[in-house]
Amino acid sequence: MSHRFETVDEVRGDLAKVDYLADDAIAGIVYLADRLGKPILIEGPAGTGKTQLAKSVAEMSDSRLIRLQCYEGLDESKALYEWNYKKQLLRIQTESGEDESWTDIQEDIFSDEFLLTRPLLEAIRADDRVVLLIDEVDRVEIETEALLLEVLSDYQVSIPELGTLEAKQIPLVFLTSNNTRELSEALKRRCLFLHLDYPTMEREKEIVLTKVPDINEHLADQVARIVRSIRSLELKKHPSVSETIDWARTLILLGIEQVDEAVASETINILLKYRSDIEKALKEFKTNSAQVFTPAS
Amino acid sequence: MSDTVSNGAVDDLESEKAAVAAASPIFELLNGFVTELRNAGLPVSLSENLDAIEAVRHIPLEDRSAFKAALAATLVKNHTHWRSFETLFEVFFSLRGAEYALDGDSDDPFGDMDMDDQDGPPGAEGQGQGGGGGDGLTPEELAEMLFQAMKNNDQALQRALARQAVKRYAGMEPGRPVGGTYYLYRTLRNLDLDAMLERLMNEAREDSGGLTPLEERLERDEYETRMDALRKEIEAEIRRRLVADRGAEAMAKTLRKPLPEDVDFMHASREEMTNLRRAIYPLTRKLAVRLARKRRHGRKGPLDFRSTVRHSLSYGGVPAEPKFKYPRPSKPEIMVIADISGSVAAFARFTLHLVYAISGQFSKVRAFVFIDGLDEVTSYFDGVEDIAEAVHRVNTEADVVWVDGHSDYGHAFEVFWENYGNEINSKTTVLILGDARNNYHASQAWILKEIEHRARKLFWLNPEPKAYWDTGDSIIGEYGSHCDGVFEVRNLRQLERFVDNLV
Numbered sequence: 001m002s003h004r005f006e007t008v009d010e011v012r013g014d015l016a017k018v019d020y021l022a023d024d025a026i027a028g029i030v031y032l033a034d035r036l037g038k039p040i041l042i043e044g045p046a047g048t049g050k051t052q053l054a055k056s057v058a059e060m061s062d063s064r065l066i067r068l069q070c071y072e073g074l075d076e077s078k079a080l081y082e083w084n085y086k087k088q089l090l091r092i093q094t095e096s097g098e099d100e101s102w103t104d105i106q107e108d109i110f111s112d113e114f115l116l117t118r119p120l121l122e123a124i125r126a127d128d129r130v131v132l133l134i135d136e137v138d139r140v141e142i143e144t145e146a147l148l149l150e151v152l153s154d155y156q157v158s159i160p161e162l163g164t165l166e167a168k169q170i171p172l173v174f175l176t177s178n179n180t181r182e183l184s185e186a187l188k189r190r191c192l193f194l195h196l197d198y199p200t201m202e203r204e205k206e207i208v209l210t211k212v213p214d215i216n217e218h219l220a221d222q223v224a225r226i227v228r229s230i231r232s233l234e235l236k237k238h239p240s241v242s243e244t245i246d247w248a249r250t251l252i253l254l255g256i257e258q259v260d261e262a263v264a265s266e267t268i269n270i271l272l273k274y275r276s277d278i279e280k281a282l283k284e285f286k287t288n289s290a291q292v293f294t295p296a297s
Numbered sequence: 298m299s300d301t302v303s304n305g306a307v308d309d310l311e312s313e314k315a316a317v318a319a320a321s322p323i324f325e326l327l328n329g330f331v332t333e334l335r336n337a338g339l340p341v342s343l344s345e346n347l348d349a350i351e352a353v354r355h356i357p358l359e360d361r362s363a364f365k366a367a368l369a370a371t372l373v374k375n376h377t378h379w380r381s382f383e384t385l386f387e388v389f390f391s392l393r394g395a396e397y398a399l400d401g402d403s404d405d406p407f408g409d410m411d412m413d414d415q416d417g418p419p420g421a422e423g424q425g426q427g428g429g430g431g432d433g434l435t436p437e438e439l440a441e442m443l444f445q446a447m448k449n450n451d452q453a454l455q456r457a458l459a460r461q462a463v464k465r466y467a468g469m470e471p472g473r474p475v476g477g478t479y480y481l482y483r484t485l486r487n488l489d490l491d492a493m494l495e496r497l498m499n500e501a502r503e504d505s506g507g508l509t510p511l512e513e514r515l516e517r518d519e520y521e522t523r524m525d526a527l528r529k530e531i532e533a534e535i536r537r538r539l540v541a542d543r544g545a546e547a548m549a550k551t552l553r554k555p556l557p558e559d560v561d562f563m564h565a566s567r568e569e570m571t572n573l574r575r576a577i578y579p580l581t582r583k584l585a586v587r588l589a590r591k592r593r594h595g596r597k598g599p600l601d602f603r604s605t606v607r608h609s610l611s612y613g614g615v616p617a618e619p620k621f622k623y624p625r626p627s628k629p630e631i632m633v634i635a636d637i638s639g640s641v642a643a644f645a646r647f648t649l650h651l652v653y654a655i656s657g658q659f660s661k662v663r664a665f666v667f668i669d670g671l672d673e674v675t676s677y678f679d680g681v682e683d684i685a686e687a688v689h690r691v692n693t694e695a696d697v698v699w700v701d702g703h704s705d706y707g708h709a710f711e712v713f714w715e716n717y718g719n720e721i722n723s724k725t726t727v728l729i730l731g732d733a734r735n736n737y738h739a740s741q742a743w744i745l746k747e748i749e750h751r752a753r754k755l756f757w758l759n760p761e762p763k764a765y766w767d768t769g770d771s772i773i774g775e776y777g778s779h780c781d782g783v784f785e786v787r788n789l790r791q792l793e794r795f796v797d798n799l800v
Contacts, residue, residue: 008356008363028356028366035355036348043376179376180586188374189342192352195376201522226511229518234574234685261511285511 004034004061004129004172019210020049020056021203029194030057030172039152039173041137041188044196046178047240051135053196054174058131063172066126067133068119070140079147080157082116110161120151124167131172137187138177145184148175153190201228204244212248222259223248230271230281239271247271261285323358324350326545330389333549334372337381338556341372364390377576378556387533388540388548436487439465444493447523448500455523459530462488467535471542480535490524558790562644562760570643573789574685577647580793581654598622628660629726629753634713636731637692638668638704644760644786645730646688651796652728653678653687660724665717666691667709670699673717704734706776707741714744721751726799729780732761733773740772745779757783758795 005011012027022030030053033040042050058065068079076082088109117125123132134148151157155167175191177183199207205224208215223244231238239247247270256263265282272278331346349371356367365386373382434442439461446454463469466487467480494517501516502508508516540548558576560569604620612618633652635645649664656662656678663675672695677687699708721727727748749755757780759766759773767774777783786792 008360024362025366025369028363029370032352032355032367032370036351038348040370041374179583181583185340185342189344191374192348192370193374194370195379222515225515225519228522229515232518236578259511261509264511285514 005031007031014060015056018056018059020052020060021199021206021210022053023199023203025194026053026196029192033172033192036192037155037170039175039191040194041175041177041183041191042194042196043177043179045198045238045240047242048196048198049241050176050196051133054131054133054176057172057174058133061129061131061172063129063131064126065131065133066119066123066171067135070134070136070138072139072141074140074144076147078118079120079144080118080151081121081159082118083110083161084114084116088114112162115159115162120148121157121165123171123173124151124155124157124165126171127168129169129171131174134173134175136178137175138180138183142181142184145187149186149190152187198231198238199241201225204228204241207241208245208248211245212252214252215248216257219251219257219259220248223251226259226264227271229285233280233284235272235277235280236274237272237277243271323353326389327353329546330368330385331372333385333389333546334382336549337385338559339373339375339378339381345372345374361390377558381556385549387536389545434461436465440488440493443488443527444496447493447520447527448497450523452526455527456530459527460534463531463534463538467538469535469538469542477532477535477539480539481532484531484535485528490527494520494524558793559788561787562647563641563787565643573647576789577650578654580789581651584651584793584796585655585657628658630661630663630722630724631659631726631728632663632665632717632721632752633728633730634665634667634671634709635729636668636704636706636709637666637695637697638702641730641732641760642692644758646692647789648728648730648758648786648792649691650685650688651792655796663717664691665713666695666697667706667712668697668699668702669705669708670697671709671712672696703736704731705738706731706733706735706772707739710741710744714747718744718747718751721748723751723753725752726754726756727752729755729757729776730760731757732759732771733757733766733776734770735772737770740775742772742775742779745776749779749781754781755779756781756795756799758786758792759783760787761785762787 005014008024008027008031011031012022015022015027015030029040032038042053044050055065057063091109091114092105119132123130137145137148152173155170156164158164175187198204201224204227205220208220208223209217212220227239227244227247247267250267250270251259251263254267264285268278268281272281327350331341331349334341349368352367352371353364356363358364368386369379369382373379439458442454443458443462445451446458462484463480466484468483469480497520498513498517501520502513505512536548560573562573565573598621601620601622605616605618608618608620609616631652633649635649637645645666652662652664662678663673664678665671665673674691674695677690677694699705729745745755757773757777761771761773763785765771773783784791784795786795
């Protein structure tokens with residue numbers, strides 16, 4: 001089996017080419033997933049680039065991205081495959097009258113022609129290279145999770161009428177989770193695990209510089225530093241990376257070169273979405289920290 | 298992830314190359330590492346262990362951060378276990394070499410006995426020369442260099458100075474049965490980082506001719522991050538030396554810390570408390586999702602005739618798809634009565650936090666707190682977005698002291714029964730939180746009996762280990778006999794399990 005990537009550095013470099021700045025852990029795990037043929041389970045706060053990682057990997061490795069968005073109530077017929085029963089009915093009706101045996105029809109209507117592939121099966125049966133993204137896997141019920149297990153560990157799908165379909169190539173699989181519930185041990189065991197946290201200040205600054213054209217170094221640095229300070233507070237929802245980028249873009253649109261208190265308090269609603277969070281952050285930034293400084297951690 | 302790497306990478310490469318050369322003791326080391334992870338409570342399965350070994354084969358061993366990432370990806374499947382993993386990783390795969398040995402060489406500053414026995418600041422006078430480049434410095438020079446390194450964010454120099462500081466101030470000697478925190482304390486006390494932070498801030502103020510509060514805040518955060526990095530480096534250095542002295546297994550044992558969900562409420566250190574507070578928010582979110590789901594699913598009611606007929610129309614009148622009514626069970630009302638005296642206060646705080654975070658699952662939540670007097674604090678939570686702050690207000694503002702501020706369960710129950718007793722009805726679940734240490738006051742257990750009669754359920758949560766129940770002034774047995782259930786709830790895991798079953 002040929003591998004997609006030669007070295008960890010290659011992964012990092014290629015990801016950077018598609019504007020995704022990976023740190024050691026991210027590049028390392030993508031490389032390993034390819035080598036070991038294992039899925040990656042990505043967990044972490046919202047807006048840290050979990051889904052984007054899968055998209056970027058697809059883009060950089062020239063693969064097709066197949067996406068399965070999970071939701072409560074997702075079942076086999078939406079995730080794996082379904083028989084096209086309307087077509088089957090049609091087939092039976094056109095044949096009726098002619099002397100075709102039952103077995104013939106049965107064999108016929110349970111063949112490839114009548115099979116509707118859903119994302120998981122499609123990823124398995126693809127001839128070209130694919131990246132399979134199973135988004136927000138924590139939203140499905142624990143029973144439905146079991147559906148994924150066969151695909152994830154053996155890269156095959158068993159269809160009672162057809163037998164077992166094995167993968168023609170091993171797809172690179174990404175699962176993302178917002179951690180609203182504990183995933184089953186069985187699922188975790190089959191995956192490599194990556195916790196994607198908020199980036200370090202330096203990395204966030206780089207991200208802002210890459211994603212926001214026309215921003216200068218000084219402003220990007222200030223943005224990253226303010227966001228880091230906000231994240232160190234105890235808030236309901238910390239600003240995500242995408243919100244940082246939005247904020248930086250807004251500052252550029254407003255033609256602001258230097259962030260001071262006035263600017264910060266006018267535009268902070270882009271970073272923070274809860275009233276109590278906004279109040280807390282503003283209070284924190286307005287008080288003279290020399291006297292009333294309380295370390296937030 | 299990439300900390301502590303670049304400077305030490307060369308030493309690392311040496312030690313690990315040597316390790317591979319000698320018939321792969323790296324795998325032996327890996328085995329010991331996995332065993333230790335399991336001892337620390339991480340659930341590492343056999344297949345995960347095999348994955349780790351497989352993964353390591355694809356990774357260049359001299360790249361320490363990649364090696365660490367590979368192990369983390371295959372062995373750690375829960376982010377809360379990350380700290381335990383990281384600590385153990387540092388212990389098992391730390392830099393090793395002669396320069397960390399505590400005994401032997403002549404330039405060892407720790408041979409000076411009296412320096413270790415006195416607790417005062419060990420002066421630099423008695424130290425030998427040579428060895429590391431910084432040995433000849435006076436303490437003032439060292440402090441000044443560190444100050445410059447912090448100011449210019451020169452990380453290589455910071456690392457070197459951290460090493461020097463440990464060597465000089467920690468007073469480590471071979472075989473001494475003292476934990477790493479002691480050495481850390483000694484080193485930090487001599488460096489006096491708080492004063493250094495102030496000096497850095499003053500300098501920043503002077504340089505820019507006055508800072509706005511925002512700038513001040515940002516500067517401070519920046520310097521604090523650097524200080525944290527330095528502190529971590531010192532810790533790592535101490536650990537490296539201890540490992541060199543005692544061996545990885547012994548070190549791992551002394552460093553073993555409970556996972557956040559297993560930390561005992563009553564004996565949590567300040568740092569553990571912070572971690573607990575952080576852990577509780579995602580936990581409540583998880584719990585709320587799970588409970589809401591449980592309500593919606595699982596039960597199927599009787600046939601919904603109307604809906605079935607309506608859906609049969611699309612099948613030409615054949616009721617092919619039966620529809621069922623989903624029963625909507627009435628939500629329970631809940632009353633929480635919490636002891637907030639001294640040692641059990643933390644426990645009450647967490648429970649209140651948790652109960653209010655899932656208050657959507659109850660039709661009504663009322664909260665009472667007591668020490669020897671009792672006060673209703675429900676209003677503190679009304680329309681408050683920030684539960685943590687409301688809980689904080691409860692602890693500071695509620696009027697709970699009657700006589701002397703020592704727990705008096707009997708009197709508190711009396712007050713409760715008199716004022717609120719008739720508001721309990723068959724839909725109410727009553728939760729009592731406390732250790733039932735009544736300071737030998739009258740128990741008034743009959744009130745609990747009355748409550749139990751009137752309420753739907755009466756539960757008692759006790760943060761003390763079961764073994765201590767009914768010892769000394771604890772009368773949990775007497776109270777407990779009137780309750781529908783008495784539970785030992787010492788950590789987040791137990792608390793979560795209880796609340797999960799409550800709804």
